[in-house]
Amino acid sequence: MNVHAVADVFRRVLENPRIDADSDFFLTGGDSLLATRVLSAVARASGVELAFDDFLDAPTPAALARKIQDAGKIPDTRNIQDAGKVESPA
Amino acid sequence: MSVVVVGAGLAGLTAATDLAARGVEVTVLEARERVGGRTHGIEVAPGAWVDAGAAYLGDRHTALAALLAELDLKTTPTTMDGASRFALGGADRTRAGRFPPLSAVALGELFDALEELDRGVRADAPWLSAHAARLDALTAAEWAREHLRHPDARLFFPLFLGEMMAADPADVSVLHMAFYLRSGGGVRYLNAFAGGAQEHRIDGGAHQVCRRLAAGLGERVRLGEPVRAIHQDGDGVTVVTATASVRARAAVVAVPPVLADAIEYRPGLPAPRSGTRTAPGCAVKVHLVYPAPAWREQGLSGWSVNARGPLLSTVDDSPAAGGVGVLTGFVTGREALGYAALPAAEQRERALAQAARLFPGLPEPIGCHVTDWVHERYSRGCYAALFGPGDWTRLGPRLATPHRRVHWAGTETSTEFFGLMEGAIRSGHRVAAEIDATYRRRDLHD
Numbered sequence: 001m002n003v004h005a006v007a008d009v010f011r012r013v014l015e016n017p018r019i020d021a022d023s024d025f026f027l028t029g030g031d032s033l034l035a036t037r038v039l040s041a042v043a044r045a046s047g048v049e050l051a052f053d054d055f056l057d058a059p060t061p062a063a064l065a066r067k068i069q070d071a072g073k074i075p076d077t078r079n080i081q082d083a084g085k086v087e088s089p090a
Numbered sequence: 091m092s093v094v095v096v097g098a099g100l101a102g103l104t105a106a107t108d109l110a111a112r113g114v115e116v117t118v119l120e121a122r123e124r125v126g127g128r129t130h131g132i133e134v135a136p137g138a139w140v141d142a143g144a145a146y147l148g149d150r151h152t153a154l155a156a157l158l159a160e161l162d163l164k165t166t167p168t169t170m171d172g173a174s175r176f177a178l179g180g181a182d183r184t185r186a187g188r189f190p191p192l193s194a195v196a197l198g199e200l201f202d203a204l205e206e207l208d209r210g211v212r213a214d215a216p217w218l219s220a221h222a223a224r225l226d227a228l229t230a231a232e233w234a235r236e237h238l239r240h241p242d243a244r245l246f247f248p249l250f251l252g253e254m255m256a257a258d259p260a261d262v263s264v265l266h267m268a269f270y271l272r273s274g275g276g277v278r279y280l281n282a283f284a285g286g287a288q289e290h291r292i293d294g295g296a297h298q299v300c301r302r303l304a305a306g307l308g309e310r311v312r313l314g315e316p317v318r319a320i321h322q323d324g325d326g327v328t329v330v331t332a333t334a335s336v337r338a339r340a341a342v343v344a345v346p347p348v349l350a351d352a353i354e355y356r357p358g359l360p361a362p363r364s365g366t367r368t369a370p371g372c373a374v375k376v377h378l379v380y381p382a383p384a385w386r387e388q389g390l391s392g393w394s395v396n397a398r399g400p401l402l403s404t405v406d407d408s409p410a411a412g413g414v415g416v417l418t419g420f421v422t423g424r425e426a427l428g429y430a431a432l433p434a435a436e437q438r439e440r441a442l443a444q445a446a447r448l449f450p451g452l453p454e455p456i457g458c459h460v461t462d463w464v465h466e467r468y469s470r471g472c473y474a475a476l477f478g479p480g481d482w483t484r485l486g487p488r489l490a491t492p493h494r495r496v497h498w499a500g501t502e503t504s505t506e507f508f509g510l511m512e513g514a515i516r517s518g519h520r521v522a523a524e525i526d527a528t529y530r531r532r533d534l535h536d
Contacts, residue, residue, distance in 0.1 A: 031278070031282065032187065032189045033201055033277070033278050033282070034278065035189075035194065035198075036194045036195070036197040036198035036200075036201055037198045037201055037202055037205075038198070039194040039195050039198050040194075040195050040197075040198025040199045040201075040202055041198070043195040043198075049193065049195045050194065050195070051193070051194055052189045052194040055194070
């Protein structure tokens with residue numbers, strides 16, 4: 001999952017289109033409940049299950065994307081496919 | 091024009107106050123020797139009051155905010171500063187903030203699923219929602235078994251539902267759970283302290299709202315008058331208590347549906363407004379009083395979440411003015427039924443032992459108050475009635491529909507903020523306007 005895909009998840013969960021790579025989730029309307037919904041979307045898209053504290057450490061799309069890359073052992077092709085799925089309307 | 095109001099809780103007293111202001115001759119009949127219904131204050135130390143019943147409000151609770159302003163009551167922020175304690179299996183844990191030491195992905199999946207339910211329900215008429223029949227046939231427990239894969243989600247869900255609506259998942263239909271979420275402003279608003287439905291308390295206690303409303307109504311409020319029957323004829327109603335009968339043009343019944351159904355109506359109700367699956371809100375509230383909020387000195391907020399009871403969660407409810415420290419424990423759902431059945435000494439012992447485990451170094455308590463709402467004769471549950479399978483589909487359309495000259499109020503008749511103080515107050519305003527519209531018009535034609 002790249003930084004753009006993570007930023008898209010932020011935008012959808014926060015219902016805020018003005019999120020960029022360095023927007024801090026918890027300073028742009030995010031709380032712990034919404035954070036879990038980012039992490040469940042990340043898990044669906046990338047297969048990487050991060051903990052709440054990982055997100056506290058990496059609260060921007062750029063930092064979170066790096067965490068996902070570090071944690072993930074899943075090939076890039078699958079990331080791209082599944083990221084597409086997340087963005088399609090539920 | 092005259093109206094009898096049955097029940098001196100927030101709904102009844104709001105309705106009576108509105109009607110009196112419009113020049114209606116009002117009599118309020120209250121079964122208890124106090125007003126307030128499911129709001130009730132306990133003075134735990136001289137001048138220090140705690141809420142034994144409803145306590146919290148948020149910024150969206152605009153009718154309550156307006157009433158507080160009229161009554162010159164202030165709010166105080168709920169304090170959540172510090173670390174939380176969690177006893178969710180394994181060793182007890184202390185963590186910064188309120189997030190439990192559970193899989194965030196699992197909880198995210200739970201909240202995703204709850205939001206999908208919330209989005210699918212019609213807030214104004216849940217029985218008309220798409221898939222209403224299917225959602226009303228299933229209990230929340232059955233839904234959880236089907237939809238929650240992760241053990242952490244299965245562990246957390248009943249705690250969450252207990253905290254949010256004092257319900258055991260087996261007691262409520264999925265439709266009721268979804269409606270409750272929607273009605274209260276969504277899962278995130280209902281769950282949040284800061285920025286949510288628990289942002290504030292009423293300084294000095296929520297019970298003051300009804301006390302001040304009753305003071306304004308003066309002798310129109312009669313205590314110790316449980317209503318037995320309501321008879322109607324072409325001209326009006328006769329409301330019968332153990333010792334009196336009161337004649338009026340119309341009646342407002344502002345008690346929970348199960349209690350309203352226990353009144354004898356002539357002519358009878360076309361159908362009851364509660365069912366065999368309608369359960370009482372299962373809440374026992376425990377207040378442990380200490381000389382000071384000692385947990386704060388250890389950097390703890392007083393907030394805890396516990397997989398095993400009796401106290402499934404605790405929160406710091408110390409009076410804003412200072413002085414004593416109050417730890418409020420919530421015993422909800424199935425746990426409440428077992429706990430309520432224990433002798434008082436054992437209730438106290440178990441609550442204090444658990445608090446001592448959660449917050450080591452607590453001093454000797456100076457008080458312990460247990461309020462059992464489940465068996466409270468004139469409430470029959472708290473926070474609100476729990477609608478079980480089939481209830482919304484059958485009862486929903488009738489909850490607020492007048493039975494000729496008998497009109498209904500109470501938080502259970504409000505599709506907005508159902509189960510909360512806000513819903514009760516809104517229902518009181520709604521029923522007063524309904525009566526005004528119905529009988530003023532009739533009077534013109536009479």
